[in-house]
Amino acid sequence: MPTPRVVIVGAGFAGYNVARLLERRLRRGQAQLKIIAPHGYSLYQPLLPEVAAGVLDPRSIAGPLHRMLRRTQLVPGKATGVDLAARTVEVDMIDGSVKAVPYDRLVLCPGSVTRTFDIPGLKEHAHGMKNLAEAVYMRDHVIAQLELASATDDAAERAARLGFLVVGGGYSGVETAANLHLLTLNAMRRFPRLDPDLLSWTLIDLAPRLLPELGERLGDVAMAKLRRRGIDIRLRVSLKSLTADSAEMTDGRVLPTRTVIWTAGVTPAPVVATLDRPTEKGRLVVGADLRLPGHPEVFALGDAAAVPDLARGDGAICPPTAQHATRQARAVAHNVAASLTGREPRPYHHRDLGMVVDLGGPQAVARPLGVPLTGVPAQAVTRGYHLSTVPSLRAKARVMGDWLLHSLAGDDLIRLGFLDTRTGRQVDLEHSVPDQDARVSGSRSAGKDSARRGDRVTHAG
Structure with missing residues (x-):
């Protein structure tokens, strides 16, 4: 029997963690692991404002996949389409060629792109x-x-x-x-x-x-x-x-x-619309086990999926946050491994850990486990949270060193x-297309998305 092929689309919070956990859960020879990503790193997006402000070096929040993943093959390109019948992912490789990557299990977590509207200019x-x-x-x-x-x-x-x-x-x-x-x-x-x-x-x-x-x-x-x-x-x-x-x-x-x-705001990556499956606010509708209905070999999570929020109930779906993406990755890794070893999948259920917001310098606001904090205590919690979730020990050391250096030496203002x-x-x-909203709204996606697409402008900043 050929070795099952597990293909992961995206290397963000969700994709990287799924690959990392599958390497731990599956023995060598149980599956071929591939991850499709245009860059050879996993980006820690919550700290992008600190990179823009010069507090952190860009490399500090980019974890190299070649070092962090031992048995997962990187496919350097961008997923542009999924053929559910043929079980292949179309990938635009970084050299301009197009490649069809076959799969036996597909994990969709391509992330999102900035949501824009028809505002002149x-x-x-x-x-x-x-x-x-x-x-x-x-x-x-x-x-x-x-x-x-x-x-x-x-x-x-x-x-x-x-x-x-x-x-x-x-x-x-x-x-x-x-x-x-x-x-x-x-x-x-x-x-x-x-x-x-x-x-x-x-x-x-x-x-x-x-x-x-x-x-x-x-x-x-x-x-x-x-x-x-x-x-x-x-x-x-x-x-x-x-x-x-x-x-x-x-x-x-x-x-x-x-x-x-x-x-x-953001909207799911354009590849999501190519599946021709029901969506909710542009995100694929999946079950509590994060599988695509009718296609048990396909899993979706993170910004790409409308995952039922079992903690809230009443038809609520999980918001597209880094916290959910990281936790959903654990559930997907378990369920993918279970599907290959004959075990039962488990539903995704979470407990909200709260939210942290860095206001620059010593200032922040945070609500860890429902406890409201401001000022220096909030900043301590904020930075502690980021350090605990930045991928790899190397990245953690870089971030800590950058924070210390910036606090002592300030900014050099180099372009x-x-x-x-x-x-x-x-x-x-973002390597998207100027008319991305038109493409998504004109795609073959079904369900509630088509009815709600026109309402998104009411949520613009």
């Missing part, structure tokens, strides 16, 4: 904060704006270059605004020609509250801390249009800016040259 002028390239590019871009503002004598240009707008009041948007604001605030001392009062940071969100996942009290605490630091937070406001040097809000105000960072070779557009740095 958004795709041409906004930047994302979803991957390492975007974080490194954003650091170069922000430092360049300070340098160019210092070099110009045009008041309007200077105001636009010193104006920064973050769209989205969730975890990613708040941490991005908080960390990059500190970077610019500290950097202004290096530019004597610039008036610190001209520095402008604005955070907008269509929701009535900031960080609603944290609860009303901690969300208000975070908002108060950021406002005292100088960040203008505007709720129930979204972006109406964007040009190269200005942004118009839905409340009629126009902000001079050359920097708009879009963090208003790495990304502005010379990249457009900086979200669609380019």
Whole structure:
């Protein structure tokens, strides 16, 4: 009997952990393990804002798959389609060729891309904060704006270059605004020609509250801390249009800016839509055992799957968070191994561990196990959580060393040259397509997704 082929699509929290755990659960010869990923690393996305702010080196949050996985073969490419009948995954390899990868068990966890909308100028002028390239590019871009503002004598240009707008009041948007604001605030001392009062940071969100996942009290605490630091937070406001040097809000105000960072939600990777299976908000509908109905050989988790939330009940689905992706990986690894060894699968059931939000410097807000924390204690919990979940001992050591070095020496404000070779557009740095929403909404996906697709704009930042 041929050795079963287990193919994992994606190397994020979910994919990497599934591969790691399967290596432990399955003996040599029980299965061939392959992981499809465009890069040879597993990225720890929650710390991207600290990379953009120069607190962490980019390599510190990128765990090398070649070192961390011993028996899993890396297929360097991007999954672009799944043929359920033929049991193959179509992969665009990094050299431009196309390869069909056969499977006996398929684990789908390709992650997500930034969700965008038909806002004039958004795709041409906004930047994302979803991957390492975007974080490194954003650091170069922000430092360049300070340098160019210092070099110009045009008041309007200077105001636009010193104006920064973050769209989205969730975890990613708040941490991005908080960390990059500190970077610019500290950097202004290096530019004597610039008036610190001209520095402008604005955070907008269509929701009535900031960080609603944290609860009303901690969300208000975070908002108060950021406002005292100088960040203008505007709720129930979204972006109406964007040009190269200005942004118009839905409340009629126009902000001079050359920097708009879009963090208003994510949508599953386009490969999910090629399965022609029922979806919920773009995510594949799966059972509590994380299997695709009608295809017990296919498992989906993380941002790609609408997994029943058994802890909440009433038809709720698990939110697409790193915490859920990591835990779902354990359940999927168990169930894949069980399917190969004749054992029973188990459902995914979780207990919420809470949430942590880094506000830059010594400031943070956290709710570990339901206990609200702010300030230094919250920052200690936040950094402790990140250290416990960053993949590999090497990455943990790098992160700790970077934190220590930055606290002692500060920032060197060095640009790495990304502005010379990249457009900086979200669609380019995430390797997605400009009309991704149209492609997904026009795909063959069925179920509730088609009815709800048009409502997504109401949740934009």
